[in-house]
Amino acid sequence: MKKIISAVLTGLTILTSFNAKAEENNMTEKKALVVYFSRTGEQYSVGNITEGNTAVIAKMIAEQTGADLFEIKLKNDTYPTAYKALTEVALKEKKANARPEIIGGVENFADYDVVFIGSPNWWADMPMALYTFMESHDWNGKTVVPFVTHEGSGLSSIPSKIKSVTGAEVLDGLAIYGHIAQNEREQAKVDVKNWLEKLKF
Numbered sequence: 672m673k674k675i676i677s678a679v680l681t682g683l684t685i686l687t688s689f690n691a692k693a694e695e696n697n698m699t700e701k702k703a704l705v706v707y708f709s710r711t712g713e714q715y716s717v718g719n720i721t722e723g724n725t726a727v728i729a730k731m732i733a734e735q736t737g738a739d740l741f742e743i744k745l746k747n748d749t750y751p752t753a754y755k756a757l758t759e760v761a762l763k764e765k766k767a768n769a770r771p772e773i774i775g776g777v778e779n780f781a782d783y784d785v786v787f788i789g790s791p792n793w794w795a796d797m798p799m800a801l802y803t804f805m806e807s808h809d810w811n812g813k814t815v816v817p818f819v820t821h822e823g824s825g826l827s828s829i830p831s832k833i834k835s836v837t838g839a840e841v842l843d844g845l846a847i848y849g850h851i852a853q854n855e856r857e858q859a860k861v862d863v864k865n866w867l868e869k870l871k872f
């Protein structure tokens with residue numbers, strides 16, 4: 672009898688700690704923000720677009736999680752709309768480790784537990800304006816979730832760059848082709864949904 676009671680108690684303890692763990696990992700209760708940078712104009716493989724590839728994914732994440740949205744915009748937006756010219760400007764800025772000025776910031780940033788950071792892959796890195804944003808906010812205690820649109824390079828080392836600038840906990844990122852985000856929206860939605868589910872959102 673004693674053995675049975677002890678086995679039942681052990682079982683209950685295991686179940687309780689399992690539930691506590693599941694609860695702890697449940698991200699749906701957390702207050703989330705989606706911050707992103709994205710370009711319209713001529714873009715690789717998709718031609719002239721009126722909504723950027725990363726913007727498309729950012730909005731899907733916000734819709735699926737109920738997160739707020741913040742778009743990083745340049746104070747002085749002199750970037751060319753032609754793709755090739757933009758790649759040249761971007762490379763110069765990367766080499767100069769530039770910090771282009773951005774418009775405003777997230778005033779109630781402290782209210783958020785989770786911050787999704789969305790970026791196009793530019794030269795295996797983020798546009799420098801993302802560094803301006805990251806360096807002007809306090810990441811203490813935040814969980815960061817990267818997502819990247821690209822045309823072949825995937826996430827590159829963007830998650831580890833985010834980690835080293837913010838010092839925050841960084842969850843598994845999503846890499847999605849820009850042309851899929853732009854032209855195959857139903858597929859993109861499924862990819863976003865599967866990724867969010869894996870992360871328990």
Ligand SMILES: Cc1cc2nc3c(=O)[nH]c(=O)nc-3n(C[C@H](O)[C@H](O)[C@H](O)COP(=O)(O)O)c2cc1C
Nearest residue numbers: 709710723724725791792794795820822823824849
């Ligand atoms: C300046 C620049 C550099 C890029 N460098 C890369 C790259 O190194 N690897 C890659 O896979 N795609 C690269 N791309 C393609 C973009 O990552 C891709 O088109 C992305 O979806 C654009 O996102 P957006 O529409 O949100 O700006 C580059 C695009 C630009 C404009």
